[in-house]
Amino acid sequence: xxxxxxxxxxxxxxxxxxxxxxxxxxxxxxxxxxxxxxxxxxxxxxxxxxxxxxxxxxxxxxxxxxxxxxxxxxxxxxxxxxxxxxxxxxxxxxxxxxxxxxxxxxxxxxxxxxxxxxxxxxxxxxxxxxxxxxxxxxxxxxxxxxxxxxxxxxxxxxxxxxxxxxxxxxxxxxxxxxxxxxxxxxxxxxxxxxxxxxxxxxxxxxxxxxxxxxxxxxxxxxxxxxxxxxxxxxxxxxxxxxxxxxxxxxxxxxxxxxxxxxxxxxxxxxxxxxxxxxxxxxxxxxxxxxxxxxxxxxxxxxxxxxxxxxxxxxxxxxxxxxxxxxxxxxxxxxxxxxxxxxxxxxxxxxxxxxxxxxxxxxxxxxxxxxxxxxxxxxxxxxxxxxxxxx
Amino acid sequence: xxxxxxxxxxxxxxxxxxxxxxxxxxxxxxxxxxxxxxxxxxxxxxxxxxxxxxxxxxxxxxxxxxxxxxxxxxxxxxxxxxxxxxxxxxxxxxxxxxxxxxxxxxxxxxxxxxxxxxxxxx
Numbered sequence: 286x287x288x289x290x291x292x293x294x295x296x297x298x299x300x301x302x303x304x305x306x307x308x309x310x311x312x313x314x315x316x317x318x319x320x321x322x323x324x325x326x327x328x329x330x331x332x333x334x335x336x337x338x339x340x341x342x343x344x345x346x347x348x349x350x351x352x353x354x355x356x357x358x359x360x361x362x363x364x365x366x367x368x369x370x371x372x373x374x375x376x377x378x379x380x381x382x383x384x385x386x387x388x389x390x391x392x393x394x395x396x397x398x399x400x401x402x403x404x405x406x407x408x409x410x411x412x413x414x415x416x417x418x419x420x421x422x423x424x425x426x427x428x429x430x431x432x433x434x435x436x437x438x439x440x441x442x443x444x445x446x447x448x449x450x451x452x453x454x455x456x457x458x459x460x461x462x463x464x465x466x467x468x469x470x471x472x473x474x475x476x477x478x479x480x481x482x483x484x485x486x487x488x489x490x491x492x493x494x495x496x497x498x499x500x501x502x503x504x505x506x507x508x509x510x511x512x513x514x515x516x517x518x519x520x521x522x523x524x525x526x527x528x529x530x531x532x533x534x535x536x537x538x539x540x541x542x543x544x545x546x547x548x549x550x551x552x553x554x555x556x557x558x559x560x561x562x563x564x565x566x567x568x569x570x571x572x573x574x575x576x577x578x579x580x581x582x583x584x585x586x587x588x589x590x591x592x593x594x595x596x597x598x599x600x601x602x603x604x605x606x607x608x609x610x611x612x613x614x615x616x617x618x619x620x621x622x623x624x625x626x627x628x629x630x631x632x633x634x635x636x637x638x639x640x641x642x643x644x645x646x647x648x649x650x651x652x653x654x655x656x657x658x659x660x661x662x663x664x665x666x667x668x669x670x671x672x673x674x675x
Numbered sequence: 676x677x678x679x680x681x682x683x684x685x686x687x688x689x690x691x692x693x694x695x696x697x698x699x700x701x702x703x704x705x706x707x708x709x710x711x712x713x714x715x716x717x718x719x720x721x722x723x724x725x726x727x728x729x730x731x732x733x734x735x736x737x738x739x740x741x742x743x744x745x746x747x748x749x750x751x752x753x754x755x756x757x758x759x760x761x762x763x764x765x766x767x768x769x770x771x772x773x774x775x776x777x778x779x780x781x782x783x784x785x786x787x788x789x790x791x792x793x794x795x796x797x
Binding site for chain 1: 681734747761774
């Protein structure tokens with residue numbers, strides 16, 4: 286089956302977030318369940334209507350099972366593919382195929398993490414991962430992963446294209462300006478380019494303000510066939526394209542540190558949607574680090590390779606700029622509970638439904654959401670649109 | 676090669692010897708070591724001693740507290756044979772490591788480390 290025939294065949298009928306920021310006392314599963322229930326209610330459905338489930342966890346490889354158990358589901362379609370932060374965008378196309386094949390009627394995609402407040406915190410989980418997922422050709426050299434991997438990519442981008450720390454800082458400044466318009470964003474203080482440049486170095490050339498937040502939070506959405514979505518209460522947000530690409534696991538195995546697999550996932554997604562970057566009204570990119578936004582704008586075709594630094598300068602991607610990018614504040618200023626991809630997708634849906642409040646991009650009919658996972662290892666792109674842009 | 680290539684490679688490193696692989700079918704060099712060639716899929720990988728010289732491809736300074744070992748260079752190095760590996764450059768301040776620096780490998784305590792090559796920086 287040509288993926289082009291699946292263009293617009295399914296739609297997102299409901300979305301929700303829960304506990305974004307700091308929610309002490311909750312477990313991953315509790316946070317997830319609150320978001321999942323709210324997304325199903327938002328879709329105008331009941332939990333008993335859900336017969337497809339996609340989910341992934343940083344810490345639990347068998348995560349679909351406790352989620353199914355907790356929610357009381359009996360799904361005919363289950364996807365627990367774990368591709369890091371890109372997972373929940375990567376779950377789209379297989380779920381669309383399952384819906385079109387009649388394997389299920391409504392797919393719930395959900396994630397939750399108490400990464401900030403949980404007793405099994407970030408350093409404990411990083412230590413456990415070193416044992417469970419060893420990288421014997423990187424870990425002995427003591428990189429601070431993931432930041433050092435992205436720092437290496439940033440160093441190469443600066444060397445090859447003259448990209449500057451100030452340009453990367455502008456990514457963080459733009460994200461913060463959007464966050465200031467979003468009541469759900471965890472960090473909303475003013476932020477200037479100088480603030481970013483003067484902040485504490487983590488792994489050169491990335492400072493702490495070039496790195497994403499560490500928050501709690503959960504997100505969920507419901508995917509259903511387009512004909513069914515039209516009978517549900519919300520304006521359907523159609524999935525026009527989706528593709529996933531993985532080129533490596535370790536940063537040392539990446540062929541060219543300035544070119545990510547988003548080139549492949551992006552080209553395939555645009556081909557499925559029949560769109561070009563010019564057709565996209567709002568862009569949600571997985572900004573775990575400021576260099577990500579620059580790399581993905583280039584690899585997805587919003588600017589030429591090497592021009593991302595200049596592209597993000599002078600407020601071009603900030604509120605009022607020519608291209609609205611990461612309108613919720615992104616992983617840099619809104620929310621980043623271990624994996625961010627589902628939040629990029631949810632913000633795209635909220636923009637297309639016209640529900641983004643003060644940060645609403647007027648007349649947004651099309652959106653791109655892009656997920657990244659590992660250390661620039663996995664890339665998944667989706668193009669969403671309202672009925673007007675079908 | 677009916678044995679763990681990882682274990683064989685690590686045992687040689689413990690002896691102070693650095694090997695990489697070369698595919699005798701497609702002639703590509705391969706690192707990290709593995710059982711099958713990632714370029715052609717064949718199983719004709721042979722151990723070979725690299726020249727040991729290379730060039731810094733990307734570099735970062737991990738900022739650590741002095742109590743945690745202080746600032747640390749982490750680099751990606753392209754060996755002249757055409758393979759890339761993560762390591763660090765010793766014998767030079769972390770902040771002085773730069774992309775393009777010519778370096779030479781040495782094996783220290785089972786790790787492949789690098790120092791600036793004779794003749795200094797490129």
